[in-house]
Amino acid sequence: MSRFYLGLSTSGHDPALALIDEDGRIRFAEATERFLQDKRAWGAAPDLVGHLESALAAVGFDRSADQVVVSTSWARVKAALPVSISNAMLPVSDGLWLRGLQAHAQASAGDSLLRLGLAETRPEVRHFDHHLSHAAAACSSAPFADGLCLVIDGEGDVGAASLFRLREGRLGRVWRSWGPGSLGSYYAWLTGLCGFDWRAGEEWKVMGLAAFGTPDERLVNALESMLDIVDGRPRLPEQAVIDAAVARAKPYGRGPRDPIERAADLAASGQAAYARLVDRILESCAGLGERNLVLSGGCALNSSYNGTIRGRFGFDQVHVPSAPADDGNALGAALLSWMQDHPERPAVAGLGSPFLGSRADxxxxxxxxxxxxxxxxxxxxxxxxxxxxxxxxxxxxxxxxxxxxxxxxxxxxxxxxxxxxxxxxxxxxxxxxxxxxxxxxxxxxxxxxxxxxxxxxxxxxxxxxxxxxxxxxxxxxxxxxxxxxxxxxxxxxxxxxxxxxxxxxxxxxxxxxxxxxxxxxxxxxxxxxxxxxxxxxxxxxxxxxxxxxxxxxxxxxxxxx
Amino acid sequence: MTKPTLAEVTDFLRDHVSQRTKVPPEQILGSTVLVDFGLESIDAVLISGHIEDRFQIEVEPSLMFEYQTLDEVAAAVVALFDKR
The missing domain is CATH 3.90.870.20 (Carbamoyltransferase, C-terminal domain)
Structure with a gap:
């Protein structure tokens, strides 16, 4: 009998599943969007029956003898707390939609085991902190065992940034931000003002377009003011500050049908402001004296910024995993679940191979x-x-x-x-x-x-x-x-x-x-x-x-x- | 970090509730329900973060919603140290 650890990305967007075997080997990891051929697979179950079935087959799962332990990439259902949704950057409707998707994904995680005949009652599910899931996945492929791991994204269990210290492959949290101040939400808002749609994952377009524009110093300053960085933690400033920045940025924006180049200076300025904000987070980390940095969370897909880090803030090496966004959390949840059962074993340190998905038939x-x-x-x-x-x-x-x-x-x-x-x-x-x-x-x-x-x-x-x-x-x-x-x-x-x-x-x-x-x-x-x-x-x-x-x-x- | 006294935590919380609600600290009684001072859900979230940073202890995001008064929240924070 063998035990497989099934990790599920339960954000409601970018669902994915990952499987780790009893020996801590990463055997399979794949985003649901690939199986469904539907970009970002909004609202789809990360343990979609057909996808899970094919993943289990790929790892040689023996249904007569083997077990599955299910884990998710969030500690809790966000909507369970009576916290009002911030409309500082994105419309409340987007926040409500996301919360609903996350609640559903968390609540139904593992139910596909019933359909596949692998459980007779709803399986017990382990839940792990969202940013810790990001960090665990990212550090498992790092080429070093000591350093800092910074997670920055749209939102986590309590906030949108967490800093961890990596020691001999083990993670300990240094701090986490609380509340709605979020680099991910800022970039999503910027994407919208550039005439693109963050829900379609069009942040890429802002980054690509930025190369054609010139940062406008006063606009960059205004955009930078949309977030405060306090001891490394992103926080929202007073609403009046945000309103003033939005008013300054609006004339640079473009409608979805306007010529693309109209938003080039806004994209360049927004990217420059993003860089300054993350610089300020990393400056606050520099005093911790670490030479290696792991960067993860959805914001770690900002390759333009990532390329500027090494050699600054005291970092000699920078590692970004192949799946830093929420799909990667399926792997993080599986790793944390395996580590929970094997506290005496060394942390999983893969060879860093990103080739973990399906094969051609x-x-x-x-x-x-x-x-x-x-x-x-x-x-x-x-x-x-x-x-x-x-x-x-x-x-x-x-x-x-x-x-x-x-x-x-x-x-x-x-x-x-x-x-x-x-x-x-x-x-x-x-x-x-x-x-x-x-x-x-x-x-x-x-x-x-x-x-x-x-x-x-x-x-x-x-x-x-x-x-x-x-x-x-x-x-x-x-x-x-x-x-x-x-x-x-x-x-x-x-x-x-x-x-x-x-x-x-x-x-x-x-x-x-x-x-x-x-x-x-x-x-x-x-x-x-x-x-x-x-x-x-x-x-x-x-x-x-x-x-x-x-x-x-x-x-x-x-x-x- | 060593376990703080109940008074330390109470004073810390009173200051933060005062900052968020603009109610003078001397008017914030331990027995009064926090939402009655106008404390909003976002305030509760941010204060939870301050508790975590100040006392170096992991706080559940439900903390400020499970307990209604300043005294109850302070006692719950101190109790976290006993559970460690």
Whole structure:
């Protein structure tokens, strides 16, 4: 008999599940949006029957002998306390909606075990603090065992920021903020004023657009005043201060149908204000004398800011996990549950692999090969396969890749990616027009060999999960224009042969043909849809877009040239 | 942190309730129900945070809602030290 620890992200948005085995090994983790093919999967159960069933199958769960222990990523139901919802940044209606979703997710967590015949009564469920769940998940993949862990997000069990100290892999809370002062809510509000929708996860667009604008000093000051930072804790100032800032910012805003560039200066100013606010939190941490920082919570997806931290505030190393937002909390809840039962065992310290999700079904790959009707099917693994793929990319082909276990977190890191040549000036437009359908102001990302980052970027540092945006060296920007953003930066993924031999080999093969060891990597999806989950999803993108081919494990299916 | 006295916690709470409600501290009696001073739910949340920071003890967010008066809240905070 074995015991599996099932962690569930129960925020009501970005549901996810994770499974850890009796030995503390992370065996599976995946966001529900992938399974449902519905972005952010608002309101969906994190233990959705079909998804949980497939996850249990993937880890070899034996229903006749094994047990499941269920845990959630919140200590309590937020709506259970009679706390009025702040309307300082977001409308009360949004807050009420979120609370309702969270209450439902918390209340029904684990019920799918009844449907699957794995429980006869509603299972006992363990509940863990939201920010502690973030921290546990983030620290399990950190390349160090001591340091600080800062969690900043929209909201947690009592506030929107927590600081933990990591000692030999164990977490202890230093402080947590209370009340509605929230960097996440601030950024969501900013997203709305820029004419985008935070509920659709469009904070990315603000970050992308910021590169086209110029921060307006007086606007930055006003936006910064929307939050006080008191001993590191974000707090709301007096309402009059917020009202004055909103009044100053409003003329810079744009309606959803206005030209995008209208909001560029607002986006740049809002991002600059965000940076100043988080700087002030980190300044308050500097006195604690730690050299390593783990950053998590939804705000840790702000790769533009993340790339500026290392070397400041006394931090030599900065780690951001592959899934810092609420989907990652499924893993945190599972880890905390396992640790609760194994207090004497060392804390879980993974190898940091983000490849924790579903795998392509080989039978469906065979079915695609037999029935797809595309003219070119090539089976080639190893060096030969890499050489063929590198040759296609160098010839300008755009190829979708589905190999191995899916990434846990929002970034495609080579297992569910669309790859292309970063050298042509028109590659970005071609990708957008033929495949992605994305707005032209949003950048595409590069994959770079970890040991060569310093040849291409200023402030070089590891970025295995595309968590950091860094400035390209001025002299190399013309060599890879499709992955250089308007402000000369790139949100890079670094790879090495030990952690990802396939991608590392592809970069070598591509360099052998082109002299450039860099490939463009964007997520394997079309605009508005999550990253592909099944082979059928991948084939649908091939069939309905200008994608030139898909690589399904070692099978390359291509359209006629 | 060592266990505070009931008087220390009571004084601390009285000051914070006074700051939030603008009611002079000498008018805030231990036996009066806090909401009667105009203490709102957000005030209760923020004061919970101050308790946690000042006395270095983890507080449940329900604390200020479970107990109605200043004396009851202060006694509950002191009792947290006994449970550690």
């Amino acid at each position: 080989p039978k469906v790959i065979d079915g695609a090969v037999a029935n797809c009707g595309y003219s070119q099917v090539t089976r080639a693994g190893g060096e030969a396969g890499l050489a063929i793929l590198a040759e296609r990319l160098a010839a300008g082909k755009i190829i979708g890749v589905m190999r191995g276990a899916a990434e846990f977190g929002p970034r495609a890191l080579g297992h569910r990616s669309i790859l292309a040549d970063p050298r042509p000036h028109d590659m970005k437009d071609r990708l957008n027009q033929r495949v992605k359908g994305r707005e032209p102001y949003r950048p595409f990302a590069p994959v770079v060999p970890a040991d060569r980052v310093g040849d291409w970027f200023d402030r070089p540092q590891p970025s295995p999960y595309m968590s950091f945006t860094l400035p390209w060296k001025a002299e190399v920007r013309d060599r890879v224009p499709a992955v250089v953003h308007a402000d000369g930066t790139g949100r890079l993924q670094t790879v090495d042969a030990s952690s990802d031999p396939w991608m590392s080999g592809l970069l070598s093969a591509f360099e052998a043909r082109t002299g450039v060891p860099i490939v463009l990597n964007t997520s394997f999806n079309v605009m508005g849809k999550p990253i592909v989950h099944s082979v059928q999803d991948a084939m649908a993108v091939l069939a309905t877009t200008g994608l030139d081919g898909v690589l399904l494990e070692d099978v390359l299916i291509e359209k006629a040239a």
